[in-house]
Amino acid sequence: MSDEPAxxxxxRASQRGDELALARLLAAMRPRVYRWxxxxxxxxxxxxxxxxxxxxxxxxxxxxxxxxxxxTTWLYAITRRAAADWRRTRxxxxxxxxxxxxxxxYAMQHHDSRSRLLQLVREQLGSLPAxxxxxxxxxxxxxxxxxxxxxxxxxxxxTARVHVLRARRAIRARILAxxxxxxxxxx
Amino acid sequence: xxxxxxxxxxxxxxxADPVLLRAQRDSALExxxxxxxxxxxxxxxVLENDRALADALAELAGSPRAARPRRGRWLAIAAPLAAAxxxxxxxxxxxxxxDTAFAPIPxxxxxxxxxxxxxxxxxxxxxxxxxxxxxxxxxxSLES
Numbered sequence: 267m268s269d270e271p272a273x274x275x276x277x278r279a280s281q282r283g284d285e286l287a288l289a290r291l292l293a294a295m296r297p298r299v300y301r302w303x304x305x306x307x308x309x310x311x312x313x314x315x316x317x318x319x320x321x322x323x324x325x326x327x328x329x330x331x332x333x334x335x336x337x338t339t340w341l342y343a344i345t346r347r348a349a350a351d352w353r354r355t356r357x358x359x360x361x362x363x364x365x366x367x368x369x370x371x372y373a374m375q376h377h378d379s380r381s382r383l384l385q386l387v388r389e390q391l392g393s394l395p396a397x398x399x400x401x402x403x404x405x406x407x408x409x410x411x412x413x414x415x416x417x418x419x420x421x422x423x424x425t426a427r428v429h430v431l432r433a434r435r436a437i438r439a440r441i442l443a444x445x446x447x448x449x450x451x452x453x
Numbered sequence: 454x455x456x457x458x459x460x461x462x463x464x465x466x467x468x469a470d471p472v473l474l475r476a477q478r479d480s481a482l483e484x485x486x487x488x489x490x491x492x493x494x495x496x497x498x499v500l501e502n503d504r505a506l507a508d509a510l511a512e513l514a515g516s517p518r519a520a521r522p523r524r525g526r527w528l529a530i531a532a533p534l535a536a537a538x539x540x541x542x543x544x545x546x547x548x549x550x551x552d553t554a555f556a557p558i559p560x561x562x563x564x565x566x567x568x569x570x571x572x573x574x575x576x577x578x579x580x581x582x583x584x585x586x587x588x589x590x591x592x593x594s595l596e597s
Contacts, residue, residue: 285578301514383509
């Protein structure tokens with residue numbers, strides 16, 4: 267990504283104890299982390315919780331980051347772990363309460379524009395496995411190459427490519443199914 | 454030159470890189486899309502869907518890609534910040550030992566800036582983070 271050098275500079279300054287740089291780094295990374303979290307959860311409030319957890323871990327762990335990988339790869343891994351913790355906690359909570367997943371509540375109240383956007387994201391990405399969701403977002407929606415996305419996630423390039431293709435296929439098949447006239451004309 | 458049938462194009466549409474769906478280059482699929490209105494419509498539907506999804510995520514994440522109302526957003530933030538500032542000011546005046554409290558600077562509405570301004574404590578820094586909720590801005594105090 268083009269802002270990597272500037273981010274690395276902020277990381278180095280933060281490691282030297284420059285709090286202003288750390289503040290800038292946190293503010294700069296928040297939208298990205300939030301988007302990653304949102305792709306994982308589909309829930310804005312949960313995504314915010316995951317984001318804050320991930321940024322806290324960034325804050326506490328930045329001294330140990332050694333530039334062996336890209337900073338964004340490291341941060342992505344932190345966010346994924348925070349999302350995994352969230353999934354475990356959520357599952358436990360739902361099991362204890364015998365509750366329905368919160369998605370149902372959101373599905374019933376997509377009356378404002380924000381809820382409609384969430385509904386769209388959930389409809390499109392909700393049925394995909396987590397890996398496919400994150401790779402589809404990184405490659406087809408954010409414009410990274412499959413190799414860049416694979417590096418970011420610490421995956422083998424061909425594995426990443428397979429996930430992207432499966433996600434594309436699932437999403438596009440659904441789109442073509444809701445445009446039957448297009449499919450019909452193509453026969 | 455290989456010709457692609459509509460059935461083959463439909464299969465390719467499911468997997469193709471989005472760049473190919475714009476039909477601006479010279480692959481077999483792109484040549485077909487330039488001559489077949491039905492397949493071109495299908496490719497457009499896929500691209501439009503991707504764009505809508507990308508815009509939705511960008512808008513929800515509060516990243517600069519999506520256009521957002523600015524002034525109303527910060528006015529909404531400034532009001533609670535000003536209220537918090539007033540409260541912190543009162544608390545600070547009650548406790549003379551308190552010299553590190555950070556508080557938003559209350560400003561007249563006509564001078565509300567695009568970004569919130571807060572007083573950092575003398576011994577530290579603050580990180581100001583916009584959230585996807587226009588009514589919430591997160592401020593971290595990074596004290597040494």
